[in-house]
Amino acid sequence: MLSIKNIHASIDGKQILKGLNLEIKPGEVHAIMGPNGSGKSTLASVLAGREEYEVTEGSVEFEGKNLLELSPEERAKEGLFLAFQYPVEIPGVSTTNFIKAALNEKRKYQGLEPLDAASFLKLLREKAALLELDKSLLSRSLNEGFSGGEKKRNEIFQMAVLDPKLTILDETDSGLDIDALRIVAKGVNTLHNADHSIIVITHYQRLLNYLQPDFVHVLMNGRIVKSGGKELALELEEKGYDFIKEELQESLTA
């Protein structure tokens, strides 16, 4: 469903991704780990279509389409969802109105009528319950005055309503206490299915305790340098990234 080939990307002339390859099949959960500055968030931004990032080489195919040719809103409507590391606030626009606008845009794109009020409210209630999101939050301005945990839960709530095919969790676990982490993970797990793939970008292993990735990739210096199963995450947690650096050194000098 997602095929990233030899992607190179830069920002302000600075090369960040330097030939990254990644294949994701429907329903798979891929974790991407790596030290600060390795290009994790750049990858998320490039996939979502942030304009500051320039793709200088390589290709990305998403559900048979050339992803890089699509605008950010088209990518979203094709089923790509990015759970932001720092969700923005929009004063005066309630979460309900915001998600309603987003959902109806997506439905329009799919050739569907806007959801009627009753079905929409039912959907909201159901998904809010899943994320243990207080209903009063939905009528408040989007993310305004929300705690860090509420913002992250709100991201997953939006994911739940929009029902994407590919979700990128960009350090969704950062700043979450253990309860919020559990709720977010439960939400993601409930919504993960054979047609919904997930990329989990994280620094820590702890979210992966709950999410059970099929693959763990280590990103360093703009490339995936090591891939493995979920045991790789445990190994990283234990040894840090240095052992991989050493391995790389060895393979270079061998």
Add this chain to the structure above:
Amino acid sequence: MADEMQLLEERVNREYEYGFSTDIETDTAPKGLNEDIIRLISRKKHEPEWLLEWRLKAFRHWEKMTMPKWANLQYPEINFQDIIYYAAPKTKKAKPGKLDEVDPELLKTLDKLGISLNEQKRLTGVAVDVVMDSVSVATTFQEQLAEKGIIFCAISEAVQKHPDLLRRYLGTVVPMTDNFFAALNSAVFTDGSFCYIPKGVRCPMELSTYFRINKENSGQFERTLIIAEDGAYVSYLEGCTAPRRDENQLHAAIVEIVAMGHAEVKYSTVQNWYPGDDAGKGGIYNFVTKRGICKGNNSKISWTQVETGSAITWKYPSVILKGDNSIGEFYSVALTTKFQQADTGTKMHHIGKNTRSRIVSKGISAGKSQNSYRGLVKVAKTAENARNFSQCDSLLLGDKCGAHTFPYIESKNNTAVVEHEATTSKIGEDQLFYCEQRGLDAEKAVALIVTGFAKEVMNNLPMEFAVEAQKLLAVSLEGSVG
């Protein structure tokens, strides 16, 4: 980032929806302003001698005045001799009383503007007075209102039918010498609405005046007078549009409101005069004096305005809080795009005890426009325990526009509490990208963010118009994001 900014800056041609003109035979006065023209206007309207004298007095005063220059506005000298001061759509009768006497072309125009004079459409529950160029062409629901003793008619009709009321209040809130444009209006005002709500009556429907400039080279100088007697209530709305023309046209109106004890008047404006084209050519010069007086104790006057049109807006709807415990409110959304300039705000003049005022101003600037808030909170010695709260927020779209705030506070009573809060923000790249990532394109994203920004003010509009105003904001923003 660069692309996103470019999108924001790009000015794309947006057709001004109301830019058509109607080919209606008009009865016009020659260009220029002098005592003869004023006599002509007065004669055309069959006015009594006192009113002519009043006009002439205003004119003689105006001749000695100069245009105010203190506003943050730039425009060439206005040649007042190059303007037509009287233009009336020709009808068989001097003043059509019934719908079937109105020129069919005119009715078509009004249909196009979305104004129905058809009284069968009473579901909307709005009584309308329509002023085209210099005359009021039709007023609806007059009979139903009359049953409650409410007078709602053209001011020229009030001159004939209710001369005593008119004479008692005309110019009492905005004196003819008040300012340059007020003096000009007092000399040449041609029509407008008159509204009188008797003691204890709650007006059962929204009253509304729709202003339309049609004739080229003409100015519009309407005058509205609203009187709410003890315990009366009325909610009033005005809307305005004009054809698209290359030359600038002048609109200098006056609105006066009198609220007696326990009376409440809510006045809402949706101003959508032609703003000029993308190069800044044409557009209405909108110089308006609006003022209300809370004359009786416990009275309330509330102004709500949504300003999206005009090349230049110079307008400060104000309240004189004379009665004890009276309340003045000003809620404003001013959106400027292209080369529009707006210098708008309010004056809250606290005189009575325990008077309260609230100012909420939301300025949105895009394109190469300049948007200024100017407000005065004045607390007189007599105004024990006066309270004011002002909130002025500005939102910038792109980096070629400007937002300015000029708050003035004069307090002569040390029991008064005056608060002022102001913020300036830009629509952020991050906000736009966030919306886009959820499937909303840049234009929808901006409309959503702006709607959220203006929400507190929009919530004060009567329901029927809030939706319209929201649409108008979105339409006015079209093209400002590419």
